[in-house]
Amino acid sequence: MTAVLTRRPGLSKLRTGRSPLHLICLGLVALVTAAALLAPWLVPYDPNAVDLANALAAPSPEHLLGVDAAGRDTFSRLLLGARTSLLGPLGVVVFSTVAGVAVGMAAGWRGGWLDSVLSRSTELVFAFPGMLLAILIISIHGEGLLAPVVALSIAYLPYVSRLTRSLVLAERERPYVSAYQVQGHSALQICLRHVLPNIAPVVLAQSTINFGYALMDLAGLSFLGLGVPALTPDWGRMVFDGQAAIQHGYPLSAILPCVFIVLTVVAFNVVGERWADRVARRTP
Amino acid sequence: MPDNVLEAVGLHRAYGSVRAVDDVSFTLPEGGSLGIVGESGSGKTTTARIIVGLEQADAGDVLVRGQARGARRRGRAARLARAREVQMVFQDPLLSLDPRASVEQVLRETLSLHFPDADHDRRVRELLDQVGLGTRAADARPRQLSGGQRQRVAIARALAVEPAVLVLDEAVAALDVSVQAQILNLLADIREETRIGYLFITHDLGVVRCVTDDVIVMRRGRVVEAGPTAEVLAAPRHPYTRLLLESVPRPGWDPEAIAAARRAL
Numbered sequence: 001m002t003a004v005l006t007r008r009p010g011l012s013k014l015r016t017g018r019s020p021l022h023l024i025c026l027g028l029v030a031l032v033t034a035a036a037l038l039a040p041w042l043v044p045y046d047p048n049a050v051d052l053a054n055a056l057a058a059p060s061p062e063h064l065l066g067v068d069a070a071g072r073d074t075f076s077r078l079l080l081g082a083r084t085s086l087l088g089p090l091g092v093v094v095f096s097t098v099a100g101v102a103v104g105m106a107a108g109w110r111g112g113w114l115d116s117v118l119s120r121s122t123e124l125v126f127a128f129p130g131m132l133l134a135i136l137i138i139s140i141h142g143e144g145l146l147a148p149v150v151a152l153s154i155a156y157l158p159y160v161s162r163l164t165r166s167l168v169l170a171e172r173e174r175p176y177v178s179a180y181q182v183q184g185h186s187a188l189q190i191c192l193r194h195v196l197p198n199i200a201p202v203v204l205a206q207s208t209i210n211f212g213y214a215l216m217d218l219a220g221l222s223f224l225g226l227g228v229p230a231l232t233p234d235w236g237r238m239v240f241d242g243q244a245a246i247q248h249g250y251p252l253s254a255i256l257p258c259v260f261i262v263l264t265v266v267a268f269n270v271v272g273e274r275w276a277d278r279v280a281r282r283t284p
Numbered sequence: 285m286p287d288n289v290l291e292a293v294g295l296h297r298a299y300g301s302v303r304a305v306d307d308v309s310f311t312l313p314e315g316g317s318l319g320i321v322g323e324s325g326s327g328k329t330t331t332a333r334i335i336v337g338l339e340q341a342d343a344g345d346v347l348v349r350g351q352a353r354g355a356r357r358r359g360r361a362a363r364l365a366r367a368r369e370v371q372m373v374f375q376d377p378l379l380s381l382d383p384r385a386s387v388e389q390v391l392r393e394t395l396s397l398h399f400p401d402a403d404h405d406r407r408v409r410e411l412l413d414q415v416g417l418g419t420r421a422a423d424a425r426p427r428q429l430s431g432g433q434r435q436r437v438a439i440a441r442a443l444a445v446e447p448a449v450l451v452l453d454e455a456v457a458a459l460d461v462s463v464q465a466q467i468l469n470l471l472a473d474i475r476e477e478t479r480i481g482y483l484f485i486t487h488d489l490g491v492v493r494c495v496t497d498d499v500i501v502m503r504r505g506r507v508v509e510a511g512p513t514a515e516v517l518a519a520p521r522h523p524y525t526r527l528l529l530e531s532v533p534r535p536g537w538d539p540e541a542i543a544a545a546r547r548a549l
Contacts, residue, residue, distance in 0.1 A: 175380040179438075182336050183394055183445060184367025186360070193393075194382050 005206045005276050006159045007269070008213065022274045025267040032264050036082040045073040047080045047233045059252070068238075068253035069245045078256060081233040085261070088149055088227075089214035095153035097207045100160025105191055107161070108168030119165065122158040130155030130217055138226045148227035152217055156210050163206050167199040201279040208272030212265040219261050235261050288350070289314045289481040290335070290370070290449045295344035297330055304330040305341070306505035312449065315479035319496035319513060321528065323487055327505035332453045332485045336372045348448060364398060371442035375454040377434035381426040387412075387437050388422040394444040411440040414477075416470055432463035436470070443474070449481040456491060468494050489532055493517055501525045523549055 035042070044064075051071040059066045065074040107118040125133075134151035141147035171177065172195065180190045219236030222228040228237050235257035242254025290312040297305040305327045312318045320328045333339040335346055337353065346353040348369040374380035381390060391408045399407070412419060415436040426434050435455060442450055452471070456464040472495055475482060484496055492499050492513060499517075500510040501524065509522040520526045527549060531542050 175374045175376065176382045178338055179372070179374060179380045179441075180382075181338065182367065182370075182372045183441070184364045184397060185393075186363065194385075197384055198382070 005163070005202075005209055005273065007209060007273070022270060025270040028263060028267040029271055032082055032086065032260070032267070035079055036086045039079040039083050043073075043076040043079050045076045047072060047076045048231055049073070058250075065256060066250070066252045068242060069248075069250075070241070074238075074253045074256060077233040077238055077253075078235075078260065081235045081238055081257060082260075084145070084228060084232055084234040085215060085219060085236070085264075088145055088218040089211045091145075091149040092152045092156055092214040092218070093207045093211045095149070096156035096160050096210065097203065099153070100157045101164050101196070101203060103157065104161035104164025105168050105196070108165040109172060109187065109191060109195075115165075118161070122161050125154060126158045128155070131220060134217065134221055135224075135226060138221070143227070143229055145228060145232075148218055148221050152214050155217075156214060159210060160203060160206060164199065164203055167202060168195060171195050171199055202276060205272050205276035205279060208275060209269055212268035212272070215268070216261065216265050219257075287314050288312060289316070289348065290483065291347040291350075292331070292335065293345045293347065295331065295334055295346070296342045297327075297334060297339060298342055303327075303505045305334065308344075308500075308502070308505070308507055310500050310507070310510065312481045312483060315475065315481060316498065317475060317482040317484065317496045319484040319486060319492040319499040320502060321486060321489060321492055321499060322502035323528070325504075326502040328485045328487075328502050329453055330505075331502070332372070332451050332483065335449075335483065336370050336451055337366060367445055368398065368447055370449045370451060371445050371447035372451040372453060373435070373438050373442050373455045376458050377431065377438045378426055380438055381434060381441075383426055386423050386425050387417070387429075387440075390437060390441055391444055394441055398445050407444070411444055414443065414474065415440040416466075430463075431459050432466060435459060435467055439467075439471070439474075443478075443480075447480065449483060451483045451485065453485045454487070455484075457486065457488065464491070471495060489517065489528060501528065 049072065051067065054063070054067045054071050063073050063075065065078065068074055068077070103118050103122065107115040130152055133155050134148050137151035138147045141150075168191075177190060177195065180194060181187075185193075218227065219234075219239070222234050222236030223240045225240060228234040230237075238257040239254050239261075242251075242257075245251070246254050288311045292308060292310050295305050295308040296303070308327070308331055310318060310320075320331060322328045330339060334341045353366065353369060385393070388408055391411055392404055395402060395404050395407055408422065409419060412422060417433060417436050417440070421429065421433060421437075424433075426437070429437065435458075439450075439455075456467050459467060468491065471482065474480065482495070484491065486492060496513045498511065499513045500507050501516070501522065502508065503524050509516060509520065509525045516525060517529065520529060523545075527542065527545055530537075530545070
């Protein structure tokens with residue numbers, strides 16, 4: 001199978017041949033996910049508790065990673081920020097995968113005019129940069145996590161639908177699909193019970209890679225002050241809030257979320273790519 | 285003629301300017317076995333795909349028990365009725381079975397589609413028994429089985445539908461010679477038990493000799509010779525049939541003379 005996953009230029013150079021990198025990335029993904037899940041029980045302080053007397057304090061036993069310009073504990077905000085920062089991309093990935101698979105499968109299976117209509121309209125979405133589309137939708141819809149998630153889902157849908165379409169085109173030529181047709185199974189049954197499970201690993205690998213990109217885009221949006229409401233702890237938002245502090249020589253509260261964004265994106269990329277490699281080797 | 289289970293009348297199918305199937309007609313009597321022989325590209329597989337409904341004929345009719353099979357129709361009942369007319373066994377069982385489904389799942393899925401009320405446990409055992417697979421094979425996936433076992437599963441799956449006609453498209457071509465013989469014997473036994481009609485698509489004259497009553501020889505989409513298998517193989521009338529017979533390797537075989545004869549034809 002020659003499924004080509006879509007990766008961004010800079011990140012496509014990451015090779016996953018060496019297994020220590022893969023293991024480290026897998027560990028990182030697990031760690032970040034665990035942190036996001038367990039954050040409410042782990043945080044030492046209320047992430048929005050303002051302690052102006054301590055503003056911009058350096059790391060200390062009370063505040064492990066210091067305090068930001070508004071006097072909020074950076075460690076607590078990082079932990080709870082993982083929730084928002086991962087929940088957003090998760091929404092994007094779930095929606096874009098479900099809708100993209102549906103669109104791609106319909107296009108690949110039925111072909112003809114339906115394929116033309118669906119493929120051209122998803123290509124139209126490709127023409128818009130995802131961020132721009134998101135900014136447009138947010139400016140209409142207003143603040144909140146939902147608008148950017150929906151916008152980015154639409155922006156990411158073509159990646160999934162195009163991949164699914166090509167996989168379905170290859171899969172439907174395989175004799176087992178003909179065999180099920182001869183047996184009298186309906187097209188929908190064949191698609192859902194047989195074609196979908198057989199192409200799912202590749203699609204999910206693409207979705208894993210998309211997760212990293214969606215995280216990056218959502219962090220970018222919240223850095224611009226779009227999307228996430230002001231007080232919600234979020235990595236992109238934290239970078240924005242910490243800008244001023246960097247100029248004053250207290251970089252920790254802005255640099256740390258940056259580091260986490262980069263590491264998480266890279267980790268998801270490596271894990272997704274590795275997964276796709278293994279799946280490709282398994283199929284005949 | 286009501287005693288013909290399958291009848292093809294004037295089938296035509298063209299791909300661009302290539303006439304893959306050109307005025308092909310034949311009949312298959314109830315419980316009979318008909319071979320379609322020809323080399324690659326002679327249109328025999330296209331004919332088979334038209335019979336089962338994977339391809340549409342440009343012209344001509346396929347009749348099952350005197351009823352036209354017609355175009356693929358929508359609706360569950362019509363689809364299932366079509367499936368019960370003709371079933372197919374494909375050349376490569378590894379590719380024609382879903383790699384993720386176990387043998388039992390494959391059979392159960394077909395049974396629950398066609399016979400939702402039947403006793404599936406009993407029927408699965410019967411089918412496995414009928415194709416000579418033990419119940420131990422039931423949990424295996426296609427990849428874990430041998431080529432012969434896989435083809436047995438594919439045959440069991442086709443039989444599960446209880447069709448009137450079974451189309452076997454090069455069904456033994458991908459198997460070892462000894463396994464071929466086993467599968468051919470199995471098919472002969474099944475025909476004796478169930479009175480199912482066979483349509484054998486093959487390039488192998490040995491297979492034709494073993495398991496068919498009648499044979500038609502196809503070349504470039506046309507039927508060049510038809511008749512009872514024994515007669516056709518013993519006294520071929522068309523030069524192409526003679527050429528096919530001479531092409532079978534045996535002592536004193538002269539490939540160069542055959543190549544020359546092929547060019548002359």
